Amino acid sequence: MYSAIVFLPLLGFLTAGLFGRVIGARGAQLVTSSFLVISALLSMIAFYKVGFGGELTRVHVLTWIDSGTFEADWRLRIDTLTAVMLVVVTSVSSLVHIYSIGYMSHDPHQPRFFAYLSLFTFAMLTLVTADNFIQLFFGWEGVGLASYLLIGFWYQKPSANAAAIKAFVVNRVGDFGLILGIATIFFTIGSVDYDTVFAAIPAMAEKSFSFLGHEVPIVTTISLLLFMGAMGKSAQFMLHTWLPDAMEGPTPVSALIHAATMVTAGVFLVARCSPIFEFSPFALTVVTFIGATTAFFAATVGLVQNDIKRVIAYSTCSQLGYMFAALGVGAYEVAIFHLFTHAFFKALLFLGSGSVIHAMGDEQDMRKMGGLYKMIPMTYVMMVIGTLALTGFPFTAGYFSKDAIIEATYAGHNAMHSYAFLMTTVAAFLTSFYSWRLIFMTFHGETRASSETISHVHESPMVMMIPLVLLSVGALLAGLIFARFFIGDLHEAFWLEAIYRGAENHIMHAMHEVPEWAATLPTLLMALGFGLAYLFYISRPDLPRELARTQEPLYLFLLNKWYFDEIYNFIFVRPAFWIGRVLWKQGDGRIIDGMGPDGISARVLDITRGVVRLQSGYLYHYAFAMLLGVAALATYFMLGGVH
């Protein structure tokens, strides 16, 4: 069963990828979607068996690498953490597959698109089922590849290609850290197998190893390097720049990869490695800091964006920051719970915005929308549900998971927990504001679209609406149903051994005992955000412009995303191009070619010209040369020669 969950998407990818021309667009849709649906149903069974039946399994697939002391088998590790991820990945992926049948119906390259989607799903599943770091890395790079291919799916668009390359390159920075982390694990422990490594870590807690003459603590080094990989994949502060640009890809891709699954791989990695992180308080503090900063930073940028998908992208970035903040204070279950609920409502928001874009004829700028709720009421309802869940409206999914994170940061113990509490609370307010801003700008007020566009606005087909409905059910009920198991009183029976917790870590209890004001504050701020958005975009639509004019520096600072792209461009990209150009023109062109092939051949031709000129055609020149030769040899011997 577990093998089927993982390998059915691979089968779908191979079928659609290799025989796409034979089976056509319809065939590719049916094959990949039906395989994914089967996989999703099996995942739910697995989730039930593991989460509620307590059944833990290892499935040995094949012996992969066995070289000296380096061993890496291909095994599926099924515990609660994996089961949760399986459900998230396969259910969102299958819904996105179905949704894409409608959304991509006019695209000439559908088999390729569905093949990539399935490839991504397979890679993501190998990542979450990995039983050692090498298998994890395989999946990790596989999702990176699929992400690259899907962002650049419309390869005729230069901006899509640029975004794909940017995503790949920024991810390389993180991956570099991950590789070093895995290498450090193998170097210090001599194995990459999860169980062996996790068992060996407690003994390493106080040890250090020598690197370039410095003594560095082992566990903190490993943790920080692994976290660097997580930062890249999960678009955390400083490595986040690729995620907004990745919205150049088709919207279903944004929903699947850049909201629900791939970007959460970093969260999964840290949760999976909880037995390592628990032994490095310093690393956890760093995780808290980065997560909280990202939550705040991305929310501020989201306030002023005008592209509907970019708003949601920054929102994703911000929510990932929440998850890391929870991880940082040791509340791994809470982070995974938020990952779980977030997958539903964020996929819902993305697919809903895709439905809006589809209706508007590929228009993404919210300034050219407005007043759409009458024309596409179904989509409107879905989007509102997603927004309620995201902002944490009572008893929706976000209410349980996000507020739990804020409480956990309040109850945390590390040096950054107050900072994290402050940042996440403020971000909750900002989240509410920008989310409702999106709804108001898109669906309410006077329409700002051209009459021609408006005349074409239509509700999306059923094949797109059904996934939306299913996701909205998840967004509404996931928190209500599962909160008890994930973070409530039943969490220990649910998680079993999947998450490790240090002896001093009592966060799961402490977070339920926070003061009343801290627990209700997020809800209050959420309401405040809604009110402010209503004021700005419904009652007084002239206020935002007025504010942007009076606070222009701040507005521009936010609009330009804190100038991260400009700074990176200045610090990394342009020097890299400059070095490249110097090495190319000067190093390769002038020195290597000039001294090497070009130079030598030019000198050869020079010599040739000289030699040919000797051949004058005059007899006396020839005779002179002969006599000169003889004279030279005779003189040489007369002077003694060389003996």
Next chain:
Amino acid sequence: MEHVITTLPAFGPAMPEILLGIGAIVLLMFGAYGRENETRIVLIGAIILFLVAALVILGDEAGRVETFGGMFVSDAFTRFMKLLILFGSGTAMMMSHSFIKQEGMERFEFPVLMILATLGMFMMVSANGLMAVYLGLELQSLALYVIAAFNRDNARSSEAGLKYFVLGALSSGMLLYGMSLVYGFTGTVAFEPIANLLANGETPIGVVFGLVFILAGLAFKISAVPFHMWTPDVYEGAPTPVTAFFAGAPKVAAMALIIRILFTAFPTMLAEWQQIVVFVAIASMVLGAFAAIGQNNIKRLMAYSSIAHMGFAMVGLAAGTETGVRGVLIYLVIYVVMNAGVFCCILLMRRKEGMVESIDDLAGLSRNQPMIAFALAMLMFSLAGVPPLAGFFGKFYVFMAAVQAGLWPLAIIGVLSSVVGAFYYLRIVKIMYFDEPAEAFVKPVPGEINAILTVSGIFTMFFFIYPAPLLVAAQYAAAALTP
């Protein structure tokens, strides 16, 4: 009576020379007193004569024999060289068959002169004394001067003959001067006695001078730098089959003579002549490689190519060992065979208006005559020394000999200059295969030329499969020199 009988020399060892001499006179008479236009018969007669001579040489299984008062020697070395000369002369004769008709130089003296030149070469190879050397050399040279200018209505041909004659006379003068110096200091002209005299005591500087002059005179014949200046002009001006002839047999004869003199008359002066040979070899290889790049006329290009190849051959000689001599012999055989093939291709470069000689005219040969283009490409790769073609093995054996003798720098310079040289050989391949096609050449290809090209091509390509016979024969020949 007994005294008279013993002074009458044994003619047996000189049988091939006698055969050629009588044959030349008979064919001359036939041509002079026969009916009009007997050139064709004379030419075929000459080829038959060569074949018979080859059979005689092959049938001679005696060891080392001296005759004519020790002036003439016959051994495995001379037989090897004479067969190679016959191959070179014979192929050149066959190549000229259709050429002389087309170019209006169909005169019976032409084959006869080639026979006489070949006879001169035989004498050179078998010479065992300075007088015999000079006799053979002059017989060869006088015949060659005439056939260089054989197309006497053509100014370039006449100029070539004249230049060759004047410079040849100069080199003969040097040679004679050297011989007289050697004779003056040793009192003998026979090789072994010279060696025996020099073995006792210090070598007089006069003999060193004599050696320098003798080598200069002989280096002229193999067109080694700096005595090469005549080569490009004469190769270009002379009729193409004559050029093919010049590039093959006379080089073999002169090289044989150099080896013979150095190894039997001056073995004790190895230190001196090695320096000369090294200098000449390096100069030839380098100049041949560089100068050929600047050529656009394929015959001039082949002139520089032959200069470079003689340089490579001398690398083996510079080693001064039996292995080195063996390397030289192998090199010469491969060189002569490849050369015959290349000149066959040059002879095919004929358009309706006449012969063309620019390498750009080869453009598009791969499409017009793919088989010939392929054969020429293989020959060019082989000349450049690309494995596994025959040319690679030629270079391999001489460089190995040089390395074994400790002449590392020489071998390295040789390899580097062969890299430079590869440029112009490969350029021809590039022109044939990749350039805009030029006008096609006149067809059909004469049968004898096709035959030579086929033999040459097959030898070049498949030498590496069964090289043993040549290696063994060269081994015997080289061993005969150093008893």
